[in-house]
Structures are given as C-alpha cells and as structure tokens.
Amino acid sequence: MKSLRALHVGLRLAATVLIGLLAMTASGVQAGDGLRIATAYKLMTLDPHYANLNENTSLLSQIYERLVFQDEELQLQPGLAVGWEAVSTTSWMFKLRADVRFHDGSPFTAEDVVYTVERIRDQLKSPSGGYRSYVSAIKSVSVVDPLAVVFKTDGSVPNLPLALSSVFIMKKPVQGFATTEALNGGMAPNGTGPYRFEGWASGEYLQLAANTDYWAGAPAWPDVTIRVIESPAARVAAITTGEVDVADALPARDVAALKKRGVKIASVGAARINFLQFEMESHTLPGVTDKAGAAIANPFRKLAVRQALALATDRGILVDKILAGYGTAAAQVFPNGLPGTSDKLLPIAPDVTTAKKLLAEAGYPDGFRVLLAGPAGRYPGDSESLQAITQNWARIGITVEPQAVPFSVFNTKRAAGEYGLWYGGASGEAVDIILDALLASPDKARGTGALNFGHYRNATFNAMLSKAESIEAGPVRDAALADATEFVMADLPIIPLYHFHHVTGYGPRIGAYLMHPRGWTTAMQAEPAQE
Numbered sequence: 001m002k003s004l005r006a007l008h009v010g011l012r013l014a015a016t017v018l019i020g021l022l023a024m025t026a027s028g029v030q031a032g033d034g035l036r037i038a039t040a041y042k043l044m045t046l047d048p049h050y051a052n053l054n055e056n057t058s059l060l061s062q063i064y065e066r067l068v069f070q071d072e073e074l075q076l077q078p079g080l081a082v083g084w085e086a087v088s089t090t091s092w093m094f095k096l097r098a099d100v101r102f103h104d105g106s107p108f109t110a111e112d113v114v115y116t117v118e119r120i121r122d123q124l125k126s127p128s129g130g131y132r133s134y135v136s137a138i139k140s141v142s143v144v145d146p147l148a149v150v151f152k153t154d155g156s157v158p159n160l161p162l163a164l165s166s167v168f169i170m171k172k173p174v175q176g177f178a179t180t181e182a183l184n185g186g187m188a189p190n191g192t193g194p195y196r197f198e199g200w201a202s203g204e205y206l207q208l209a210a211n212t213d214y215w216a217g218a219p220a221w222p223d224v225t226i227r228v229i230e231s232p233a234a235r236v237a238a239i240t241t242g243e244v245d246v247a248d249a250l251p252a253r254d255v256a257a258l259k260k261r262g263v264k265i266a267s268v269g270a271a272r273i274n275f276l277q278f279e280m281e282s283h284t285l286p287g288v289t290d291k292a293g294a295a296i297a298n299p300f301r302k303l304a305v306r307q308a309l310a311l312a313t314d315r316g317i318l319v320d321k322i323l324a325g326y327g328t329a330a331a332q333v334f335p336n337g338l339p340g341t342s343d344k345l346l347p348i349a350p351d352v353t354t355a356k357k358l359l360a361e362a363g364y365p366d367g368f369r370v371l372l373a374g375p376a377g378r379y380p381g382d383s384e385s386l387q388a389i390t391q392n393w394a395r396i397g398i399t400v401e402p403q404a405v406p407f408s409v410f411n412t413k414r415a416a417g418e419y420g421l422w423y424g425g426a427s428g429e430a431v432d433i434i435l436d437a438l439l440a441s442p443d444k445a446r447g448t449g450a451l452n453f454g455h456y457r458n459a460t461f462n463a464m465l466s467k468a469e470s471i472e473a474g475p476v477r478d479a480a481l482a483d484a485t486e487f488v489m490a491d492l493p494i495i496p497l498y499h500f501h502h503v504t505g506y507g508p509r510i511g512a513y514l515m516h517p518r519g520w521t522t523a524m525q526a527e528p529a530q531e
Helices: 015-028 054-060 110-123 160-164 180-184 232-240 252-260 303-312 315-322 352-361 382-394 407-415 431-438 459-469 475-491
Strands: 035-039 068-070 076-078 081-088 091-096 138-145 148-153 195-201 205-210 223-228 264-269 272-278 284-289 295-297 327-329 369-375 399-405 421-427 494-506 510-513 526-528
Touching: 035 232, 068 160, 076 081, 091 110, 091 160, 110 138, 110 148, 232 252, 232 494, 252 264, 252 494, 264 510, 272 382, 272 431, 284 421, 303 352, 303 382, 303 494, 315 327, 315 382, 315 494, 369 382, 369 407, 382 399, 382 421, 399 407, 407 421, 421 431, 431 459, 431 475, 459 475, 494 510
Parallel strands: 035 223, 369 399, 369 421
Antiparallel strands: 068 076, 081 091, 091 148, 138 148, 195 205, 205 223, 264 494, 272 421, 272 494, 284 295, 284 369, 327 494, 510 526
C-alpha cells in the first residue's frame, strides 16, 4: 500500500489499493469482527471545529471529511473536492465530488461548504481561535452550482487548498448553526466519512460503525472501538496481551521487548516538533527565582540566557537514550528535507563552557532556579526529557524543578499563564502553519499565534513570514520560508529538541498498518490480516 486514499481527511487509500483492501476484507474479516484500538489521544469534544488538537484531527477524521487531504508524503490529494484552481489572485474555484451522502442520507452539496466556513469564521468562540486561522483570509464563499464553490479572499492566498485540508465539512442544518454544546450533548455527529458515530464518553472511548454507503466503498471493519488509555505502560500491556489490535504512541524503549513477544511495529518520522518554550512578555515569572528563592526579573527576555540554555541541552541523549533512536534531533520546526525547511539549520552540540560564559555575561554567574513544566504521557519521552534537561542544565548552574502533569492540567495552567518555561509539541500541515501558530505574533484578525503561549513578538519575522506566505506554492516559497525560519531560530523563542517517530504496535488480526507523518490513528490505516 503506497498511498492513503481510504483515510478520511488524510488517509484514504488510492482506488486500486482500496479495491484490494475491500477484497481482503471480504475474506479476512467476518461480520462482528470489530477493530479494537488503544490510543493516547483523549477526545474531549465531538465538535470538529472547536479545538485544533491532534486528538480531534485523528479520531474525528473517521467520521468527517475535508475538501482536500494530505497523503503520507504531505502532498495534497482530492477529498470531497475533486479539483481546484485559482481563477484570480483573490479567487479560488473548487469542484465537489458527486454522489456523496452524509450519514443521515442527505446529499453533500456546495451549501455545506458555505455553512462550514461561516460556522468557523463567524460563529464559534473556540479556544485559541480553533480552526479560524484556516479560514480567516476567506472574505466570502459562494455557491456556483450544487457541486462548485468559489472562495473570495482578502488579498492573495496561494496556499488556500492546504489551509482547507484541515477543515472538516459539516452538514448545513435546516436553520441556524450547530453549537458545541449540542454536539457534545446528544446531537449525533453527521459526517460523510467511512465510519458512523455510535457513542462516546469524553476522554474514555469512541464507538464507531461502518458506513456501508461510503462513496469510496464500505470500509474494512464492521465496527471500531477506540479506548483512550493515557498511560504508555497500559497501552503496552494492552497490545502485548491481545486486549487490543492496535496501540499507538508506544515508548521506543519498549519496542525491542514488544517485538520479542510477537507484536508488530510500524513507525514513521513525525511532521512535528517538540521543544521548550519561554514566556517572553512578563517582567517576572512564576517558578523562576534566584538560588535563594527570591523573585527575579524574567531572565528569558535576554538572548544570551536563551542561547546558554540551548547550548546546555544535549539533544543526542534525548534521541539516543530516551527515544531509543526513534527520533531526530531538531533545529527547526520540521525535519530537514521537508518543504520549507532550511538545510543550513543543524542541531547544535552541547557546549557547557560557552553556556556558562553566556550566563555570566547576562548577569547570572551562579545561575537561577526554574520550574520546568510539561505534560506526562502525551508525547514519547516527555517526562524523561524533563529529567534529562534538568541534569543538562545543572552543569551550568541552573536548578530545575521538573513538573510533569496530565495534559489537561498542563494545558489549562499554560493557557492561564502559570508557567514561565515549558516543554511542548506542535504539528501541522506545513512549515508555515506551525510558524504561524507557534512563533508569529498573536493576531486574531490574521489568525496567528494560537500556540504562541510565550507571547513572542518580532515584527521583522512576522513580515518575512507574511511575505513567504504570499508566494505561490513551490521552490521560491519554500526558500522564503527557510529564510524566515533561519531568522527566527537565531532568536531562540523556543529551543527545538527533537522530531520523534510515531510508533504503533499491532497484533495478529492486522495484516499491515500504514503510518502517516501527522501521527493519526484511525481504523482506515489498519488492513485486516488474511485468513
């Protein structure tokens, strides 16, 4: 299997592969043979537009679809749209797929696209802007005919198809707009995807059933049970004992033992970054003091301090020891070689001597104390990374108190400004989308800064990024994005740590499991084993 044409919103197998998969399904899976998945993703809402988090993207992609999706090479492929073209510098025409029906039996039309954009752009009040950044440049969307829409944009938006590859299409109701409360409180999700919603408990499980009328053909599994198991050790146990057929986000340190027990392993490099992020705005910070415990001025506002901490961080230990080689040391937001990355940016080796000198020059010859927060069990190696960084920084006089907490707690406290320094992660469809969210100045009108919890602001970088995004997709745009990346990485508003590899284990009922660099976990990726 070489492409992902059967995965709604990003993983849909190409037609020839899909035919083969359906044939194998007929012989390999009998009625009632449901798929059991253990996932680290904690689905907290059934609103596909409320929270721009990978757990929503992954799990709801089995129910909802997008106009465009990214294949396993992050290339755009037709989804609910069969084609698109820029008809002017501020206008895009999208042709829609015929004979597609929502789960309630109603046809998919251009009206549903209009409704979806207007709901996100004008109606939702979601955290950090939700999906608004993807549609904020759309001035209007209008129906040409039932299977064609035109998007009018504020200025040139050459990457609009990529932006729309993140937007799930919802059915237009008879009147008004569906609310998040209604979707979470009993209104059944109504998508066009390969699986229908059957039931859920927030943060506990998601139950799905095959959409036998799916436009690309009935999916492989008659029903799917996805259990949220946040503990990595518990996911390892579940796949080892055969309690589940698939388990995602497995710790790299357990891979060798799992293989010995007959668990098959699939992995792929992640189109994402894990990093340390500084609070750059406040004059004093919670959890940051001198060695005696007295409050001090925010040290992270000094470039020399950020440089010292970056030089004291040993990425090699993180990748080789904590990730057991299932990762790559990072120097930018995407792994080198992907579109928009810079081949000039390479991970720096630790240099304790220079780091100490920089700290002294910045006015901290004896270092200081800092609380380093992070989520526990959300990312491969997250808690262990906090411990390793604590040891790294101790060598230059920084006393670190690592604090790993459940992601829900971490996310709430981070958004409330209760941390001065934290470990985090970000993924996205392209380099510029992560740069927009993570490092561009917060701007509701432009939809930037959704993940810029450090309140970093740099007008020169904003201008470089905006200019790059005005260029049509291709080598010139990629070079401009690389230039912007080089500029902002030199300022170190974050310390890039690593690009981990997504690691999934699967049992004997699965013939093959097709990974995606975005890290999605869906039933469409699991091919039933032949009997």
